[in-house]
Amino acid sequence: MANSAKIVFYYSIKPIMTKNAKKDRRIGRTKKMIKAALLDLLQGQKINQISITELCDQADINRKTFYNHYSDIRGVIDEIEDDYISKYLSYLDKENILYDLADPYPFIRRLTDEIEQNANIYLMVTKTDESLYLKEKIKNQLSKHLNIISQQKPQIDREFFLFYIDFITAGIAAVYEQWLVSNKQMNKEKLSKLICEVVSNGSKIVIQSLT
Numbered sequence: 001m002a003n004s005a006k007i008v009f010y011y012s013i014k015p016i017m018t019k020n021a022k023k024d025r026r027i028g029r030t031k032k033m034i035k036a037a038l039l040d041l042l043q044g045q046k047i048n049q050i051s052i053t054e055l056c057d058q059a060d061i062n063r064k065t066f067y068n069h070y071s072d073i074r075g076v077i078d079e080i081e082d083d084y085i086s087k088y089l090s091y092l093d094k095e096n097i098l099y100d101l102a103d104p105y106p107f108i109r110r111l112t113d114e115i116e117q118n119a120n121i122y123l124m125v126t127k128t129d130e131s132l133y134l135k136e137k138i139k140n141q142l143s144k145h146l147n148i149i150s151q152q153k154p155q156i157d158r159e160f161f162l163f164y165i166d167f168i169t170a171g172i173a174a175v176y177e178q179w180l181v182s183n184k185q186m187n188k189e190k191l192s193k194l195i196c197e198v199v200s201n202g203s204k205i206v207i208q209s210l211t
Helices: 003-042 052-059 063-069 073-094 105-117 119-126 131-152 158-181 188-208
Strands: none
Touching: 003 052, 003 063, 003 073, 003 119, 052 063, 052 073, 073 105, 073 131, 105 119, 105 158, 105 188, 119 158, 158 188
């Protein structure tokens, strides 16, 4: 395509691109308002006590706007959970813990900082009927990431590996919950090192199977 044709094409689709970008930003803002409103309501109520009408009033939107984005409150919860799970697992990828289970400290320390910053949200979710569902989602997502190792290293005991994933997921979640409930009596440096020690001890068996 000649340069002049490319220029004509660009300017012909630019209004569409701009319109779509504005629409995406508007959708993002609306969803952010709905999520924030739900988290506010969760500070004083259980999820099953919150109605869509109440949520819409809190978010200052009408019901039609809500249904343009979600079918029910469960859908909002799902997105909130997925947002946080995705954020946590992005730290795991960034620190390359998939290939270095013997040194999980960088990931655990970032995770500790993140949970401390969002303590109210973390406690709200873990204290609701959704906590088991959330932990199951975390375990499933973590399993998908860590299963990369078992695919690349077929000599790993897959049964033990999956058991290990269950163990560290449930254990870490329980430790963080207890830490927050106790008003963070243990400093986060010591907490992170304690969690790392538990994770590393279990990972040694996994790593030994590779040698």
